[in-house]
Amino acid sequence: MEIKHLNFSYKNKEIFADFNAKFIADQLNVIIGGNGAGKTTLLNLIYGFIDRPATAMIDFPSMPNIIYKFQNMSFFDELTVKQVINFFKAMNDHTVTITNAQTRFYNEIIKGLANTKLRSLSGGEYQSVMVYCTSIMERELYLFDEPLSGIDSYIENLILDLIVSLVVEKKKKVIMTLHQLDKLDSMQAHIVFVGNKKCVFQGTYSEMLHIADTDDIDIAFKKMRSGNILLNQE
Numbered sequence: 001m002e003i004k005h006l007n008f009s010y011k012n013k014e015i016f017a018d019f020n021a022k023f024i025a026d027q028l029n030v031i032i033g034g035n036g037a038g039k040t041t042l043l044n045l046i047y048g049f050i051d052r053p054a055t056a057m058i059d060f061p062s063m064p065n066i067i068y069k070f071q072n073m074s075f076f077d078e079l080t081v082k083q084v085i086n087f088f089k090a091m092n093d094h095t096v097t098i099t100n101a102q103t104r105f106y107n108e109i110i111k112g113l114a115n116t117k118l119r120s121l122s123g124g125e126y127q128s129v130m131v132y133c134t135s136i137m138e139r140e141l142y143l144f145d146e147p148l149s150g151i152d153s154y155i156e157n158l159i160l161d162l163i164v165s166l167v168v169e170k171k172k173k174v175i176m177t178l179h180q181l182d183k184l185d186s187m188q189a190h191i192v193f194v195g196n197k198k199c200v201f202q203g204t205y206s207e208m209l210h211i212a213d214t215d216d217i218d219i220a221f222k223k224m225r226s227g228n229i230l231l232n233q234e
């Protein structure tokens with residue numbers, strides 16, 4: 001999956017100018033960047049919410065083969081968690097295999113909420129339910145926009161395990177956005193850094209630190225978010 005020479009603007013506001021990046025099929029792809037850099041816009045382009053410029057977006061699955069958990073996903077609030085899960089399950093053509101991490105997430109976090117209506121969930125609980133529901137859909141590509149927002153540190157790790165299991169066990173393609181930089185160290189992810197209308201870096205966590213010439217991820221982020229470092233581009 002590759003983006004080549006992407007230009008994109010909202011009316012008069014330019015978001016991407018000659019943006020180039022690759023996403024790796026058998027790795028977890030994590031888009032990072034400052035607020036307003038264009039991470040969600042990139043997911044919207046990949047999904048097709050925003051018309052994909054065909055020549056710039058190469059080898060991405062088509063919309064029916066993608067499931068997208070948007071940042072503020074909302075559902076019918078009168079349904080219980082169990083009903084919503086059944087709704088998502090029913091959208092699959094056949095029974096799907098569930099990974100150990102998904103089962104653990106269900107047992108530890110979701111099961112106890114099964115009979116609760118969505119409108120009675122806390123923000124973090126709602127987020128957990130939507131991430132879980134997205135993960136039980138059988139699709140080629142999974143897009144998660146800030147799946148850790150509003151989530152406590154214990155559940156953050158369970159969610160990351162669940163997402164990683166889609167890549168490692170189910171061999172699915174996954175692209176997510178993330179603000180929690182401290183999680184990157186242990187994730188073995190392909191990082192795509194969006195800054196100053198371009199992909200300012202793509203590669204591993206250790207490569208990112210190396211290129212930014214620091215061992216502090218926050219310093220590396222600060223250097224790159226302004227777009228002053230522009231590397232790893234073809």
Ligand SMILES: Nc1ncnc2c1ncn2[C@@H]1O[C@H](COP(=O)(O)OP(=O)(O)OP(=O)(O)O)[C@@H](O)[C@H]1O
Pocket residue numbers: 010013015033034035036037038039040041042
């Ligand atoms: N529909 C829209 N019309 C006009 N401008 C938009 C629209 N959607 C987003 N923008 C602008 O485009 C820029 C990129 O927004 P986007 O949501 O993609 O950023 P982001 O990197 O996901 O930010 P955050 O980290 O804050 O979630 C922002 O400046 C935003 O105000």
